[in-house]
Amino acid sequence: MNGNKALALCDPGSQIPVVSSRLLDVGDDDKMGTVNLQGVVGDAVTVPLMSESVKLSSDEQCEQVMEELQLLCAVVDLSSSSHDVILPVDELRNIPAVEVVRMPVSVPMM
Numbered sequence: 001m002n003g004n005k006a007l008a009l010c011d012p013g014s015q016i017p018v019v020s021s022r023l024l025d026v027g028d029d030d031k032m033g034t035v036n037l038q039g040v041v042g043d044a045v046t047v048p049l050m051s052e053s054v055k056l057s058s059d060e061q062c063e064q065v066m067e068e069l070q071l072l073c074a075v076v077d078l079s080s081s082s083h084d085v086i087l088p089v090d091e092l093r094n095i096p097a098v099e100v101v102r103m104p105v106s107v108p109m110m
Contacts, residue, residue: 006084010092017073018086024050026075035074047074054085 006023016035024030031048038044053068071091078084 007082008085008087008092009080009083010089011086012089014086014088017071017088017091018078019050019052019073019075020078020080020084021075022078023084024052024075026050032072037074037076045076047076049073050075 004023006020016037018037026048030050032051033049034046035049036044036046049072051070051072054071055068073085078086
């Protein structure tokens with residue numbers, strides 16, 4: 001996201017992608033609006049909506065062949081240290097990925 005690597009949690013119960021405010025600096029020019037988020041417990045909170053580019057990554061070679069996807073996401077203060085992004089199952093299926101096989105090659109010296 002935004003050139004930074006992040007760890008995502010796939011949540012089948014979520015309806016919109018949620019990104020930690022640690023990853024994104026939300027300025028008034030960047031906001032596309034607001035949304036009310038309701039968790040399992042507690043009151044709903046109003047948070048900013050932003051459009052961000054994301055792509056799957058595993059290693060440097062794979063990153064070169066994957067296209068980015070624009071996501072409309074809510075930006076919140078996530079208190080989790082285990083993940084930075086929460087993705088609905090449908091959004092995860094939309095992120096384009098290409099399988100890459102890395103094959104070591106050795107060339108004999110003459």
